[in-house]
Amino acid sequence: MPVIYRNPVTREKATLLETSASTNGAYTYIEVELQPDGGNPIHYHNRFTEEFEPIEGTLGVHYLGKELRLSPGETFKVPVMDNHRFYNPNPEPIVFRARLEPGQPGFENFMAVLFGLVSDGKTFGSNQIPYNPFYAVILLKWGDTQVDNLLFRLLRPLLDVMFSLSRKLNYDKKLIAKYVRHE
Secondary structure (H helix, E strand, C coil): CCEEEEECCCCEEEEEEECCCCCCCCCEEEEEEECCCCECCCEECCCCEEEEEEEECCEEEEECCEEEEECCCCCEEECCCCCEEEECCCCCCEEEEEEEECCCHHHHHHHHHHHHHHHCCCEEHHHCEECCHHHHHHHHHHHCCECCCHHHHHHHHHHHHHHHHHHHCCHHHHHHHHHCCCC
């Protein structure tokens, strides 16, 4: 049974169609409804590929400095470590699906907890960074969201220490218990 998460700030709706657990770790399959001008910043992933498939409307994908436009019936797979972002270039909402391979239970938690924190008003406005820095570090780790800039590279060792400390303080378990819903 699909699990639906909503983000009241971006008005984004994400439906977890198939989880890593339900596919024996093969993939995670998500459907996203994205509002006009919605999207995410340029980033990359170390642990998984991401394949995009528009269902309704045209999906914009920025990939390695190039702008792609995908129509329903087309797919585009972003390899591990490649900079990319997705966005809605249309004046109306779009729907697309993303397949993460291998399955990503951490990303599933990332999505559920981020949308939950936003819904509870526990993030800074439109940038959606949690007030609690430990929560922010947990989300970065779970989402395997990497940013290729000097500041991020310099902060990486500190972020790793903060993640370890957040686990010792059981913040990860508390966030999962509060926000993650299962099929």
